[in-house]
Amino acid sequence: MSLVIFSHGRCLSYDVGHDHPEAASRIHAVQDQLLSSGLEFVVQQRDASPATREQLCLAHCPAYVDHVFDAVPDTGHIWLDDDTQANAKSLNAALYSAGSGINAVDAVMQQQDTQAFCLIRPPGHHAEYKAAKGFCMFNNIAIAAAYAMQQYQLQRVLIVDFDVHHGNGTEDIFQQEPRVKFFSSFQHPFYPYTDPVSHSPSIVKMPLAAGTTGVLYQQRFTQEWLPLMHEFQPELVLVSAGFDAHMEDDMGQMKLTELDYLWLGQQLKQIADQHCSGRLVSMLEGGYEHSPLARSVVAYLKGQL
Ligand SMILES: [Zn+2]
Structure with a gap:
């Protein structure tokens, strides 16, 4: 097997305000932990390429x-x-974030037993078909899924979202899409205050009370x-990997630890191994407290080795 990490310097080159939790230092912390854990020497690191307008439009209203391109000023x-401030640099970073998912899908579809992780910002899962939301401009995981269905004619794409916040944008984009099965666990009631009940066979929700433990x-x-995941028999597994349900992350009130993220990495890898030759793509969403974020990403990736 091989594990590929896609990222790009543009994802670190912007700031959305002093003391904003969605900061470039999140990515630096993960990079430091990859190095100190020794994982840096096991994974392949590749530069992402930017998504095109046409690729963004696979999951968003043209x-x-x-509007985003016209509205974001040069200065x-x-x-x-x-919640979503945008400037020229963050728009550029959003193109590389979305593009990394397309690169990752190509990597796992074209090479046997390959997993990919996109170490990117801004995140994407709150962005809806025609609206930015919650730090998210474009829905990275939805663009990756739509690209996989178009480019590789996939009929069954599994998306799993374990961020502490509900992936409202991904639900909005795929609620009527029979080729997608979207599983989202999230603290409830909590931002973005969406309906905790599913009204579509494509959407599976797990609302969780504040204080929910890893057990x-x-x-x-x-x-x-x-x-349900095994019954679906996915041809590709995509993951909105947010780590803000960690007990040390003040963004939410859940009680997961890095051992739970290790376990999630193992479970999702097993599903990918059993049904789709190990094709597993994960994209960073939330996770704002640097140390637990970095430890959790490394644990999650170790779970896939
Ligand atoms: Zn989140």
Whole structure:
């Protein structure tokens, strides 16, 4: 097997405000931990390429994509929603974030038993078909899924989202898409305050109370999700990998630890191995407290080795 990490310097070259939790130092912390853990010498690191307008439009309304390009100024910034500040550099980074998912899909589809992790920012899972939301401009994982279906004619794409926040954008984009099965676990009630009940066979939700521990999380994942994931028989596994459900991350109030992320890496790798020759692509979403984020990413990747 081989594990490939896609990233790009542009993803570290912007700032959305002093003391903002979604900062470039998140990526630096993960890079440092990859080095000190020794994983740096096991994985392949590759530069991502930027997504094209056409690729963004695989998952977004063309008028929304045009609006973002037209509205973001050359200097200064605008607000695309109450939480999502954008400037020329962050728009550029968003293109590389989305592009990394396309690179990663190509890598795992074209080479046997390959897993990929996209170490990128801004995140994507809150961005809806025609709206930015929650630090997210374009929905990276949805663009990757739509690209995989178009380019490789896939009929069954599994998306798993274990960020502490519900992946409302991914649900919005794929709620009527029979080729996608989207599983999202999230603290509830909590931002973005979406409906905790699924109204589509493509969407599976696991709302979790604040204070949920790793023991309970693993129990529910095993009992409620694993049978459905195997039944779906995915041809590709995509993961919105957010690490803000860690007990040391103040963004949420859940109680997972890096051992739970190690376990998640093992479970998702097993599903990919059993059904689709190990094709597994994970993309960074949230995770804001540097040390637990970095430890959790490394544990999650070790789970795939
Ligand atoms: Zn989050």
